[in-house]
Amino acid sequence: MAKQVTEHEDFKKSPDSLNSDAIELxxxxxxxxxxxxxxxxxxxxxxxxxxxxPAPVDHMGCHVLPENVLKLHSIASQNLQVLLSLLLSSQTKDQNTFAAMQAFRAYFEPDEITPIGILATDESTIDQLIRGVGFHVKKAGYIKKIAGLLFNELKGQIPNSLPELIKLPGIGPKMGILYLQNARPYPGSDQLKNQNDDSFGLxxxxxxxxxxxxxxxxxxxxxxxxxxxxxxxxxxxxxxxxxxxxxxxxxxxxxxxxxxxxxxxxxxxSDCDVSGTGLCSADQLNTTSAKRKIKQESLKIKDIEDLHVVKKEINHADQIVVHGRSLRPRKKKK
Known part of the structure; x- marks a missing residue:
């Protein structure tokens, strides 16, 4: 009997084997x-x-932080900074998020960013450090609250499940999934032991x-x-x-x-390989827009030509109509 596929079950085959006989359609x-x-x-x-x-996310996204930016920091500080960068990224360009995290990191140097260090920092100071991101005032409050939860209730370790992560202030499903995919296991802990299977979500x-x-x-x-x-x-x-x-x-x-x-x-x-394949609905919109622009330009040119033709006669006409528009000659001042 064929195996029943559940809502989130997936093929275990590689994309190249999509059309293989092994797949039971x-x-x-x-x-x-x-x-x-x-x-x-x-x-x-x-x-x-x-x-x-290349794109900003390639060298400023949270997926490159542990290896490229935070590799000399402790696992606990790395994970905290990945979470904070995700929190700051909401409604914010990667460039501004990256700059805010650099400022935040520089403020605590030579020490690492830790929950206790954040708790010892005024919320107004945090707000100034991250003011380049969207909703920085609200996010400064979230950072303080997350630090308090980590220090007082979570033993310094960020939760390793999506339901628990989204209970943290300011953390939504997208941020939680990206954290789970990019955080590292805490020393002596089995947290995130299955992270390489990428099964946390999209x-x-x-x-x-x-x-x-x-x-x-x-x-x-x-x-x-x-x-x-x-x-x-x-x-x-x-x-x-x-x-x-x-x-x-x-x-x-x-x-x-x-x-x-x-x-x-x-x-x-013009730089997109998807364009023109029929896979993108923007093709039709862009074609319509381009045709409209060409039509508008042609009408402008036609108007200029018509006006040039009647230029010599305009002083003798009471009213001239070009493409439905009435043009009246200016009266000479006496």
Whole structure:
């Protein structure tokens, strides 16, 4: 009897074996299979673009902090700084988050950032150190509260499960997933012992939410109680479509693409390999916009030509109409 596939169960095969006979398509709905094939095509195209065009997340994201920035710090301080950087990243560009964490780290040097050190620091001072990030006043309060919980209740160790993590002030599912994927096990602890299987989840931020809808990977269910797609609704769908082993890589891959090539307001479609493949709904919008712009430019040129033709006659006309617009000659001052 064929094995029943649960909501978040995934293929154990590599992407290259997607069409292999070993995969029993009877276990996967046609829609999920089609969407997975769509994702794998998009992932390949986006990866090629990202190899050509680096992004801020590549050297400032939380996934590079432990190895590139914090490798000389203790595990406890590394994990705390990864969590704090995620907290500061909400509604903030990576460049500003990175600068705020540098200022925060410099303030405590030569000591490490610790819960007790944060508790000994005025909230107003913390606010000044991180003022370059969005909602810095509120985040300064969250930092103090997290330090208090770590010192008084959690024995200095950040929780290693998503339900417990999102109980911390200011920490949402996206931040919790990214923390679990990038934190390191505490000495003498079995926390995060399974982190290499990337099974904590697929972290969905504003870039991924927008792109996944633009590429028609996710859709708002007809029975949904909300009017627009949310990060958690998108995550539930993406975790069925994206192979489990790609969950961790998907976040920096797509975030960087959204930062550099396909922003909310500016889209560099000429640099995008997805453009023109029929996989992106922005193609139609951009084509319509381009046609509209060409039409507007042609009308302007036509107006200029018409005005040039009638220029010599305008002084003798009571009224001239060009493309439906009435032009009256100016009366000469006596």
């Amino acid at each position: 009877s276990n996967v709905s046609d829609l999920i299979f089609e969407q997975r094939a769509r994702w794998l095509k998009i992932r390949s195209l986006v990866t090629a673009v990202r190899e050509r065009i 972290a969905v931020d504003t870039h991924i939410l927008r792109l996944s809808q633009q590429w028609r990977l996710v859709t708002l269910p007809s029975h949904s109680s909300v009017a627009t797609m949310t990060p958690e609704l998108a995550r539930a769908q993406l975790e069925q479509i994206v192979p489990r082993e790609q969950w961790k890589e998907a976040n920096p891959l797509l975030v960087g693409f959204g930062q550099t090539v396909c922003g909310a307001r500016s889209k560099r479609c």
